Amino acid sequence: MDALPAVNEHRGGTPDLAAFMDQVRRDVPAHCILTGADQTRAYECDGLPLYRELPRLVFLPENEAQVVAVLKACRDHRVPVVPRGAGTGLSGGAMPHAEGAVVSLAKLNRILRLDPRRCTAVVGPGVRNLAISEAAAAYGLYYAPDPSSQIACSIGGNVAENAGGVHCLKYGQTVHNVLRVRVVTIDGEIVELGSEAPDAPGLNLLQAFIGSEGMLGLATEVTVRLIPRPRSARVVMASFPSVELAGEAVTRIIADGIIPAGLELMDRRAVNMVEPFVHADYDLDAEAILLCESDGTPEEVAEEIVRVEALMREVGATRLQVSASEEERLKFWAGRKNAFPAAGRISPDFYCMDGTIPRRHLGAVLGEIADMERQFGMRCSNVFHAGDGNLHPLILYDANRPGEVERAEAFGAAILELCIRMGGTITGEHGVGIEKINQMCAQFTREELDAFSAVKRAFDPHGLLNPLKVIPTLARCAEHGKMHVHRGEMPFPDLPRF
Amino acid sequence: MDALPAVNEHRGGTPDLAAFMDQVRRDVPAHCILTGADQTRAYECDGLPLYRELPRLVFLPENEAQVVAVLKACRDHRVPVVPRGAGTGLSGGAMPHAEGAVVSLAKLNRILRLDPRRCTAVVGPGVRNLAISEAAAAYGLYYAPDPSSQIACSIGGNVAENAGGVHCLKYGQTVHNVLRVRVVTIDGEIVELGSEAPDAPGLNLLQAFIGSEGMLGLATEVTVRLIPRPRSARVVMASFPSVELAGEAVTRIIADGIIPAGLELMDRRAVNMVEPFVHADYDLDAEAILLCESDGTPEEVAEEIVRVEALMREVGATRLQVSASEEERLKFWAGRKNAFPAAGRISPDFYCMDGTIPRRHLGAVLGEIADMERQFGMRCSNVFHAGDGNLHPLILYDANRPGEVERAEAFGAAILELCIRMGGTITGEHGVGIEKINQMCAQFTREELDAFSAVKRAFDPHGLLNPLKVIPTLARCAEHGKMHVHRGEMPFPDLPRF
Numbered sequence: 001m002d003a004l005p006a007v008n009e010h011r012g013g014t015p016d017l018a019a020f021m022d023q024v025r026r027d028v029p030a031h032c033i034l035t036g037a038d039q040t041r042a043y044e045c046d047g048l049p050l051y052r053e054l055p056r057l058v059f060l061p062e063n064e065a066q067v068v069a070v071l072k073a074c075r076d077h078r079v080p081v082v083p084r085g086a087g088t089g090l091s092g093g094a095m096p097h098a099e100g101a102v103v104s105l106a107k108l109n110r111i112l113r114l115d116p117r118r119c120t121a122v123v124g125p126g127v128r129n130l131a132i133s134e135a136a137a138a139y140g141l142y143y144a145p146d147p148s149s150q151i152a153c154s155i156g157g158n159v160a161e162n163a164g165g166v167h168c169l170k171y172g173q174t175v176h177n178v179l180r181v182r183v184v185t186i187d188g189e190i191v192e193l194g195s196e197a198p199d200a201p202g203l204n205l206l207q208a209f210i211g212s213e214g215m216l217g218l219a220t221e222v223t224v225r226l227i228p229r230p231r232s233a234r235v236v237m238a239s240f241p242s243v244e245l246a247g248e249a250v251t252r253i254i255a256d257g258i259i260p261a262g263l264e265l266m267d268r269r270a271v272n273m274v275e276p277f278v279h280a281d282y283d284l285d286a287e288a289i290l291l292c293e294s295d296g297t298p299e300e301v302a303e304e305i306v307r308v309e310a311l312m313r314e315v316g317a318t319r320l321q322v323s324a325s326e327e328e329r330l331k332f333w334a335g336r337k338n339a340f341p342a343a344g345r346i347s348p349d350f351y352c353m354d355g356t357i358p359r360r361h362l363g364a365v366l367g368e369i370a371d372m373e374r375q376f377g378m379r380c381s382n383v384f385h386a387g388d389g390n391l392h393p394l395i396l397y398d399a400n401r402p403g404e405v406e407r408a409e410a411f412g413a414a415i416l417e418l419c420i421r422m423g424g425t426i427t428g429e430h431g432v433g434i435e436k437i438n439q440m441c442a443q444f445t446r447e448e449l450d451a452f453s454a455v456k457r458a459f460d461p462h463g464l465l466n467p468l469k470v471i472p473t474l475a476r477c478a479e480h481g482k483m484h485v486h487r488g489e490m491p492f493p494d495l496p497r498f
Numbered sequence: 499m500d501a502l503p504a505v506n507e508h509r510g511g512t513p514d515l516a517a518f519m520d521q522v523r524r525d526v527p528a529h530c531i532l533t534g535a536d537q538t539r540a541y542e543c544d545g546l547p548l549y550r551e552l553p554r555l556v557f558l559p560e561n562e563a564q565v566v567a568v569l570k571a572c573r574d575h576r577v578p579v580v581p582r583g584a585g586t587g588l589s590g591g592a593m594p595h596a597e598g599a600v601v602s603l604a605k606l607n608r609i610l611r612l613d614p615r616r617c618t619a620v621v622g623p624g625v626r627n628l629a630i631s632e633a634a635a636a637y638g639l640y641y642a643p644d645p646s647s648q649i650a651c652s653i654g655g656n657v658a659e660n661a662g663g664v665h666c667l668k669y670g671q672t673v674h675n676v677l678r679v680r681v682v683t684i685d686g687e688i689v690e691l692g693s694e695a696p697d698a699p700g701l702n703l704l705q706a707f708i709g710s711e712g713m714l715g716l717a718t719e720v721t722v723r724l725i726p727r728p729r730s731a732r733v734v735m736a737s738f739p740s741v742e743l744a745g746e747a748v749t750r751i752i753a754d755g756i757i758p759a760g761l762e763l764m765d766r767r768a769v770n771m772v773e774p775f776v777h778a779d780y781d782l783d784a785e786a787i788l789l790c791e792s793d794g795t796p797e798e799v800a801e802e803i804v805r806v807e808a809l810m811r812e813v814g815a816t817r818l819q820v821s822a823s824e825e826e827r828l829k830f831w832a833g834r835k836n837a838f839p840a841a842g843r844i845s846p847d848f849y850c851m852d853g854t855i856p857r858r859h860l861g862a863v864l865g866e867i868a869d870m871e872r873q874f875g876m877r878c879s880n881v882f883h884a885g886d887g888n889l890h891p892l893i894l895y896d897a898n899r900p901g902e903v904e905r906a907e908a909f910g911a912a913i914l915e916l917c918i919r920m921g922g923t924i925t926g927e928h929g930v931g932i933e934k935i936n937q938m939c940a941q942f943t944r945e946e947l948d949a950f951s952a953v954k955r956a957f958d959p960h961g962l963l964n965p966l967k968v969i970p971t972l973a974r975c976a977e978h979g980k981m982h983v984h985r986g987e988m989p990f991p992d993l994p995r996f
Contacts, residue, residue: 117753118856162702175702176674189945197854197887197923201930201941202968203713203950204660204673207705215701228755255615257726303797356695358616389695425695432699443699447687452701454956459949470700 014099017056020077024059027069032107034058043102046087046094047149050351050405051434055082055096059103064184064220070103071218072188080467081186083214085125085157088149090352091433093161093213097467105156108220111135119226120179120196125156125219129163132224141226144171147429148337156219162211164429166262166336169387170295171227173429175210182221183209186460196223208455213431214466216459230295233261234305235332238312239286239319243267244363246288249315250386251359253292253308260308262293263387264336267366270381270394271335274342280335283319290317290386291332339383339394347379347396351408354430355419359389368418369393376411378404390428391419417442432470440470441477449477512597515554518575522557525567530605532556541600544585544592545647548849548903549932553580553594557601562682562718568601569716570686578965579684581712583623583655586647588850589931591659591711595965603654606718609633617724618677618694623654623717627661630722639724642669645927646835654717660709662927664760664834667885668793669725671927673708680719681707684958694721706953711929712964714957728793731759732803733830736810737784737817741765742861744786747813748884749857751790754809756802760791761885762834765864768879768892769833772840778833781817788815788884789830837881837892845877845894849906852928853917857887866916867891874909876902888926889917915940930968938968939975947975 024033034040035057045052056079061067074081080100087094096102108124111132115121116139121132129150133142146165147153153163159181164173171177180194194206209216240246246265253260266274266282266289275282282289290312294304309320323329335342343350357365366382373380379396393415397408416426416439426432426439440449452471456463522531532538533555543550554577559565572579578598585592594600606622609630613619614637619630627648631640644663645651651661657679662671669675678692692704707714738744744763751758764772764780764787773780780787788810792802807818821827833840841848855863864880871878877894891913895906914924914937924930924937938947950969954961 117749117858119753175705185945185949189948191943191945191949193946193949195923196856196921197926201923201925201934201938202946203953204705204709205949205953207673207702208953211702251615255617297801299801300798303795358694360615423694425693425699427699428695436699440699445689447683447689448691448700450687451683451689451691451703451957455701455703455706455953458952458956 015077015079017079020073020079023076024070024073028059028061028066032060032062032066034060040102043084043087043096043104046084046089046092048090048092048095048433048435050409051092051095053096053098055098055100055102057101059101060107061103061105062107064108064190067103067105067184067218067220068188068190070101071184071186074101074464075186075188075462078462078464080464082466083160083218085154085160086128086149086152088153089157089161089433090354090430091161091427091435093431093433093466093469095434100467103218105218105220106154108156109154112221116141116226118196120223121226122221122223123155125159125222126154129153129155129158136226137229140229142229143177143224144168144227145174145177148340155222155224159210159219159222160212160214161431162429164385164390166264166385168429169263169385170259170261175207177225178206178210178222179225180223181206181209181219183217184220185217186462186464191217194223211431213433213470215456215470216465230261232298232301233293233295233329234301235323235329236292236305236308236312237321237323237332238290238292238317239283240288240290240315240317241286242363243288243366245316246290247359247362247386249290249312249317250362252311252315254359254387256307256311258304258307260292260304260387261295262291263385264291265289265362265384265386266336266339267382269379270339270383273346273381274335274339277342277345278334278338280331282335286318291336293329336383339381343381343394343396348398348400349396349408351395351397351412353391353393353395353412353415354428355416355424355426356388356390356428357419357422357424359386361422362386362389365391365418365422369415372411372414376407376414378407378411380411385428388428389424413439434469437469437472437476440472446474513575513577515577518571518577521574522568522571526557526559526564530558530560530564532558538600541582541585541594541602544582544587544590546588546590546593546931546933548907549590549593551594551596553596553598553600555599557599558605559601559603560605562606562688565601565603565682565716565718566686566688568599569682569684572599572962573684573686573960576960576962578962580964581658581716583652583658584626584647584650586651587655587659587931588852588928589659589925589933591929591931591964591967593932598965601716603716603718604652606654607652610719614639614724616694618721619724620719620721621653623657623720624652627651627653627656634724635727638727640727641675641722642666642725643672643675646838653720653722657708657717657720658710658712659929660927662883662888664762664883666927667761667883668757668759673705675723676704676708676720677723678721679704679707679717681715682718683715684960684962689715692721709929711931711968713954713968714963728759730796730799731791731793731827732799733760733821733827734790734803734806734810735819735821735830736788736790736815737781738786738788738813738815739784740861741786741864743814744788745857745860745884747788747810747815748860750809750813751806752857752885754805756805758790758806758885759793760789761883762789763787763860763882763884764834764837765880767877768837768881771844771879772833772837775840775843776832776836778829780833784816789834791827834881837879841879841892841894846896846898847894847906849893849895849910851889851891851893851910851913852926853914853922853924854886854888854926855917855920855922857884859920860884860887863889863916863920867913870909870912874905874912876905876909878909883926886926887922911937932967935967935970935974938970
């Protein structure tokens, strides 16, 4: 792809904040602008507090017109913009820029329309994920993607990160459940991406926007698909004598044409970490526990459970239990859903990783992670969205011990690079953000990163939207040692640095 | 979005073909290059023969390296490129450019890998849609999207158009069934978009590429998802006293949480057109016939059929038949699948339209199309992918009668603009191509077309890939009278004209 040097020669510098504020104050009331460390401190990090930065200011617009005004002013005065949802992200995607503004969309938190006949809801980006399902419950409907943070996280953040959850194996991620997004570009223009129709003419930019981590624009309205609540759901909980066999059961279930509503694996350390906390009756002697949920009509569920149990037995499950009531189903899930708080009970700090691998390598990857525990001198417990090959290793460390933060980061990076070697990727649902930017150099070729940069520039020629995240510059990749500089040329242009 | 005038000042002109050929002949053997009208005539149109043009030359590369060489030469010499699959497209997307080259990917027709354990196949773009399912059948797997042309159409063309089919209501369109595409850009660079993992880090450009109608690059390898063949399938065929009631049945089925494997509606004229041809035992007295397929385990199918029949009766179905055998199931479908050839028996020519509308407007839209029949003095028979609101009105005309071609085109345009007014879109699965470029002006705002142009330029700064299609220039929209020129400015830059 041709370099477009004109738009990349600008290298920023400190913006003229006084002129910027004069402009923005014309359209944005004072109570929607936070300045000074005491006001902006709460915004210095998101759910990955390893990375912190105080922004110059924080905007809390109350309507779309104010979003437009803020972005136009940022464009005119070359002020970097970091969009923010609920701040629950786990890859530092909402970490502020030291010379820039945070734009929080938390106040755009109204459910604008809920149409049970069309099975859609149109909501502001600040609406919480769970609030959509709560509002839809009256019609027997719900919004399927359910990240662990769903009580707190907002749909705008879900769109930015393409959030998943336990049920995304069957019901898809955010990208499969959002029909349309209304976007404000850095120029303050309104663009509607996607459509309620099955196929939208023109370029399919909705999916490029979903998961773009705030690099292309800010969502001000999101239309989601609602689906009918399943009439029943039951969980099979199975113990296996090895992680490899549990992984084999996962492969066999999928290969048999079953798409469970959830298919989650926990290793021995994770089980032993959560059981004393949740008392879910987990088998403490198992090397791995597999949770497999079926949902649908009672007949469908009964039929699927029989097939799942038979497959698990064939592979070598040593203990099998099927939830007999809704209460028991929730109890079985309680351990999996509380893995993160449980980690907090046994370790001062933990670092949640997020990589994907082909399902068949589950066993081999766990073996290598065990070797790394010895190499880095740190424990790691493992929970997986096994059905879609999405790992969440939890590295346990103590930030107060010198060198442990750096060692935890190095351990995490080693896991991600292992995922790439196994044919997987460096993020399943948490995004790249600032956390995994080095691993992007290993994940993609120069040409692929260049394609990302070109599309980024098409939306944001001055590189103001969430700068220095997601797409690494060539210099960073060269420094990280993962990319060759082709014949001494600078093959793709850097994004601006402020 | 800022205009990037530098890349749009080039306005083409006739390329220097001699120098171009010198370059390209270094890498592409003579038998892969067609020149002269006698050789290139077969490429003058695709499945929409209303639009024809003879290209300067046709390339039939035999491997990816030759595709790279052709595109680099086209880029160096500013030769427009029209990519072509099997030529079955219905919107003129593969219509040649008079000063350009057609690049047919028909020879890249090998199935490179088929992995039953991972449920994936990696295939060349020239592999026929049905050939994938035939190869996968040995493992009990198939490739779900099934456009009517699936015997002939190629997966590369399916990717370009985001092809659908009867089963896409339940199993998704091409975009939901393709995991990864290997793309050659106009600069001859190789980029892999997408991943076999559930979420790919970085920008989600796979979905933007799928359905981009040859504007962003040429696919040389496509990785598709295979799914297990359902163990059984049955069809309910129901007669309704009005199209409105059949539409109501569609809405009720979907609202009840049932996603049929297929849900197709035919109006009285379509039924009366196909029955003498296929003898499918269709009810000639019905105003509308609805075909609803259930697939899955025999138990799932039986349970779903009971629910579907009950809902149809409640709404007012006058005759209900359930296929009792696989033979009968195929007979019920035969009428729907042969609607196009049947049209050929009663009319010298027909023009197949492709729009989408919200399902609830099915009745109203058919009423308006009936009014248009009188207004344009032409007959139209209607078949629908009713479940996803995708209409295929067939306008019947005689090209040998003066003025009928133009009248059929005007009738078609009126139907598309009706779809937009009803909250739908101008294409469900056939693409925009050259056919619907004027309606794009009505479908999208200036800012939205501008976003498409910006992304197009990011991949193809000189506008060489399938020029003058899909994204209308401002001048065209102004001429078509559908877009206001904002304060006399030219708000988005034209793509080059050759």
